[in-house]
Amino acid sequence: MIKEMKKFIFKSLFILGAVSIVSCEDYLNENNIADVSAASYYTTAQGLEDAVKATYGIMKEFYGTELGFSMNVFGTDTYTNGADGSHKYLNWYNNQHNSSAAYFRDTWRIFYRGIN
Numbered sequence: 001m002i003k004e005m006k007k008f009i010f011k012s013l014f015i016l017g018a019v020s021i022v023s024c025e026d027y028l029n030e031n032n033i034a035d036v037s038a039a040s041y042y043t044t045a046q047g048l049e050d051a052v053k054a055t056y057g058i059m060k061e062f063y064g065t066e067l068g069f070s071m072n073v074f075g076t077d078t079y080t081n082g083a084d085g086s087h088k089y090l091n092w093y094n095n096q097h098n099s100s101a102a103y104f105r106d107t108w109r110i111f112y113r114g115i116n
Contacts (some may be wrong), residue, residue, distance in 0.1 A: 058114035062107065071107055 041047040062068040066087070074090040087103055089096040099105060 048083060055075045055114060058110065067103060069105060 041050055062071075070087045070090050074087075089101070090103060097104070099108075
């Protein structure tokens with residue numbers, strides 16, 4: 001048993017030593033194969049137009065759903081509470097308007113993902 005344990009420790013140390021000698025530097029180098037960067041692509045007219053177009057995709061999550069409609073219309077006296085849905089609190093003026101409410105939290109997540 002002790003002999004097997006010594007073999008295991010010796011093999012473990014050998015593997016650890018071999019791994020520490022091998023460098024991972026080649027794996028960390030990044031190659032920009034698409035050549036799309038702020039310095040090269042977004043300085044052209046086409047690059048700027050593509051950047052603006054890309055911002056519209058993320059906004060579909062807000063404006064194309066009930067989330068955006070409720071956040072924009074409730075509280076304006078245009079519409080009132082419906083018979084269903086868990087977002088009626090948006091039309092009330094009480095303490096439920098806080099950052100833990102799903103509609104507010106999700107709105108900010110979408111907007112910050114778009115900014116990123």
